[in-house]
Amino acid sequence: MPRSLFDKVWDAHVVEELPGGNALVFMDLVVAHEITTPPGAITIEKEFGDRLYAPQRIVAMIDHVAPAKDSATALQGQTVRNWAKRQGIPFHDIGDNGICHVIVPERGYIGPGMTACCGDSHTCTLGAFGAFALGIGTTAQAGAMLAGCLILQRPKVMRVEVTGTLQAGATAKDLALTVIATIGFRGGTGYVLEYTGSAIRALTMEQRMTLCNMAIEAGATTGMIAADATTAAYLAAIPNAPAYPVGLAADPDAPYAATVTIDGSAVRPVVSWGTNPGECSPIDGVVPLDAPPESLAYMDLQPGQRLTSIAVDQAFIGSCTNARISDLRAAAEIFRGRKVTVPTIVTPGSQTVRRQAEREGLHDIFQDAGALWTHSSCGPCLGMSMGVLAPGMRCVSSSNRNFPGRMGDGGRVHLAAPVVVAASAILGRIASPTELPALELVLA
Amino acid sequence: MKIEGSVLPVRRANVDTDQIIPARYLTRIDSGGMGEHLFEGMPDGPQLLAQHPGASIVVAGENFGCGSSREHAAWALLGRGFKAVVAPSFARIFEENAYTNALVPVVVAPAIAEALLSARHVTIDVAAQTLRADDGEPIAFTLDPLRKQFVLGGGFLQFLNAKIPAIRAWEAAR
């Protein structure tokens, strides 16, 4: 029986079938951060004698609020810090930290064919490596730390084939948003998305991570991309990257519960106008005439309004979607020699990314443009520590969620690629990089 | 296990966990203290709660609990006295979190959810998997049979703990 990539990884990790279509699924890696891990770690300490299944297969870090913003978040960090130390869990403290979904690949914790989970919905990012990696709640994560397994219903598999190649100006973020708009904001619920096709094969690992990062925004359990030469080259450059089975991919005639085909050559730069990531349109277009009224009421927009007419109050480049070195390089090309006209925050995805950016002088470009260059954390993405929006404030952001209140109570978020965020920061409104005046004219 | 009470009608689809409990409240190392901030991220959420004091069953639109994996969403609902959420569909992680916390996730057809928005009193028989609104006929719903055990008797972590020898044996033979 031919099998999908997901089928192969799943089948290799099922310890036992359980009633009701559930299975006990072995986890090769559990990722832990300071917001969602402490209650589970404390439960295991109190009720199970602090016994973990395999501490060496856990990795912990402080990423969401780094450094702590108050005593409460300091206690969260200290709880994870002390727990990791006494358990011998690899730990990335502030100074050496990064957003979990950025540092896990970067530091060689994930490889093809592995399973991984974290109390964080964007764990699907790791599917870019041909792993089955998913977000879970605190209690399920505690179970994985205690017993090495999750209890899961076997998801269905949707093949998302992206043909052709992305054209100049279209980025992996635009593809990610286009996939969501195509299958629907909840169209992936109950599915793993298996991305295939020539446009996928042509993506770099960082672009694949951007794409898989947003599988959850279609409701999917996760996204997955088979490892290939691109994956191998990326992992070869990472010290301590896990050994992995070469050639782990879907069989050519594997059956899928659903198949969607997207013409990669037709993907255009998009920006969100609504209150979920599926509510997005090409940047040179308008707010759709049939847009849901409650979305437009929250966003204070009118049907038919040109997207590039929307003035913004803040710009943010960062998050587990778009804060890797290639994202920062692309944004820097837009900022170079220009000035921002709205408050702009640039937050690298990890301290490693930060230091690489500084070696390349990108930090000077951002700061010469008038942007704030920060240390690594989740930052403004979740409206929890820095860069929080006031009610009614509008932020164009390279992150992944534009839900009501996501970046601050009453705040409005427009999702876009880093280059669009940069262009918008310069023009003070949603803008495509193609709208920027040539640099010679600016300097003259 | 029977759940009885009045309804909080959430006439929205895609109520994500940021709306259920905003990130600014995720600063504790335990599951307490969330109830008082329930639905603070949802437009008009606090007003809705004020209009329905004592409600113990949320009725909502499609895709309830999407977005962030935060179990705090289930804790906030429980902390505010809610025992069940009825919706046409749930996001996967929220549904799992609901089960492990014995917040009963009841999936019903969209038309039934719509009708329940204006019900006064709802009774949910978890063991029998039926729901009754006011004087209406019982409506059957399905629950994951394994997770239903955890709702009725708890013991999610104990169940996994008891599996450890089998898991170790599986791993050794891997």
Ligand code: SF4
């Ligand atoms: S960057 Fe944003 S989406 Fe990513 S893990 Fe952090 S808070 Fe979550």
